[in-house]
Amino acid sequence: MLPYRLLALDLDGTTLNDNKEISFPTKYWVKQAVENGVIVSIATGRGRQTAEAFRKELSLSSPMVFLNGAEIWKTPADLFERHYLKTQDIFRLHRLATQTDSWFWGFTVDRFIRKPDWQDEDVNDRWMKFGLLNNNVTLIKELKLELESWGHLEITQSAENNLEISAKGITKEYGIRKVCSLLDIELENVMAIGDSFNDLQLLTSVGLGVAMENASDEVKRAADKITSSNEKDGVARAICQYIFEIDYREKL
The missing domain is CATH 3.30.1240.10 (Hypothetical Protein, Haloacid Dehalogenase-like Hydrolase; Chain: A; domain 2)
Incomplete structure (x- = not known):
């Protein structure tokens, strides 16, 4: 049995490299996680308008958290909730x-x-x-x-x-908590990966918070673990190490 049921992924600076692309190893290991029963949710500050292409590229149909939690979708066709500014x-x-x-x-x-x-x-x-x-x-x-x-x-x-x-109160942590309630998953069964201040609350609230090597020092100090940078397939390496508990180098 794998140690985490839900994987929450930030996009920019995390799943995406500096060219705003998803590397082949990252796509491969995200797919392996999904095929082995892990639910993968994007948790991003981007809106659906600019994040949808990456969801499709990863072939994900699971719940998504956009706009730092202001918009949550159960599936690509099923809106769960939105929160508006005045x-x-x-x-x-x-x-x-x-x-x-x-x-x-x-x-x-x-x-x-x-x-x-x-x-x-x-x-x-x-x-x-x-x-x-x-x-x-x-x-x-x-x-x-x-x-x-x-x-x-x-x-x-x-x-x-x-x-x-x-x-007020709308954060990525809020969004992932809502996703967990939808899926009947405890936060302790969630692994989250991120790099920035808008990931901070999420990384410190889940079972395993993983910061990218390119994250700020404050975020890295708050995280449970640190993986490689977004330019060195940090998400793929973290999935190998903390979900499948294998050495990423063995799969290069």
Whole structure:
């Protein structure tokens, strides 16, 4: 019997290499996990609009967690739940991005909207996530404090120069907990792999949290184990070592 029933995979910096591709070894070992009864769920900050191609590439039909937990699907055709930001907050976030000359993006039910795409009427769409990016890291820290002071938002990061904003309480951990309840799986039977701050809560709540070698020091300190980088098939190696309990080098 394999030690974990559910494998939760981040995409960027984890399952994807720096060219935003899934390597052959990663695809092979994900397939081996699925064929041996492990449920593999993507848990990503991406929206379905930009993550669906990778789900298809991995041939997964299991529950998926998108937008850091703001959108959860039981199957590719069966939506489970969505969580929306308030229109007033989108207005304020857009104004903050404009005032600080920050790049911004976000996901609504139907669209992936970036700064050049913005139309004033977009504020009324059903937004699930809003992102801010500025290479002035000091400014990002100040913006994070400002947004936290609003008191009703969930703010996380996928890099030190960005902020990802969702409704309060919406995280990848929340999403995977929901998936576990759907599948009648305990969190202790979950292995999660990630690399960034938006993976932190998930990695520390599951049975085995695995950080990529390219993760930040804070994430690596919080994880139970560290695997190779996303450029060296870290996900494939972790599946071999912690799910199948074999030496990846034997399968090269």
